[in-house]
Amino acid sequence: MGLGQTLLTIMALMLMGRLILSVNTTTLDAGFTKDMAEYRITATSLGTSLLEYAHGLAFDEATVDTFLLPTQISSLTSAANFGPDAGETGITTFDDIDDYHNFVRIDTIPNSGIFKSWGEVNYLDISGNTLSVTTSKRFTKQITVYVTSDFLIDYSVDPPRPDTLKFKTLFSYWYFR
Numbered sequence: 001m002g003l004g005q006t007l008l009t010i011m012a013l014m015l016m017g018r019l020i021l022s023v024n025t026t027t028l029d030a031g032f033t034k035d036m037a038e039y040r041i042t043a044t045s046l047g048t049s050l051l052e053y054a055h056g057l058a059f060d061e062a063t064v065d066t067f068l069l070p071t072q073i074s075s076l077t078s079a080a081n082f083g084p085d086a087g088e089t090g091i092t093t094f095d096d097i098d099d100y101h102n103f104v105r106i107d108t109i110p111n112s113g114i115f116k117s118w119g120e121v122n123y124l125d126i127s128g129n130t131l132s133v134t135t136s137k138r139f140t141k142q143i144t145v146y147v148t149s150d151f152l153i154d155y156s157v158d159p160p161r162p163d164t165l166k167f168k169t170l171f172s173y174w175y176f177r
Contacts, residue, residue, distance in 0.1 A: 145166070
């Protein structure tokens, strides 16, 4: 075998090595992207399921078994007392929206990871086109559910940091005569 054939063989091996490296990198990137999408879809499912469950609850403890007139706003739970009432130990025993305030749940999903969800409930003041959080009693509440996991990472910043998904919805109390 002459020098020309040896050089062609070396160049062919280098080309094949580069091709294998490119294929492996592409496969690894695709797998990583798939895994991140799976974690985000799981976290989204957990967050939205908590919000959907809240949609089936009463607006306030004062409205669980009765209707309030607009003049009875003082009967609503004060923002300082948001959270589960006595005997309410989890979402299956919650009866109104503000029971989600400071609620924490840990979900272990097989082959996916451990996800932490927590909730926050606030009264909202609506004036014009603006919404603002208030401690005053109002007939509008906002529930925010946060979901995080060690596997949810925000790679859009340098250095990458843990990511938390946030889901919000508004609940208003309406009384029709």
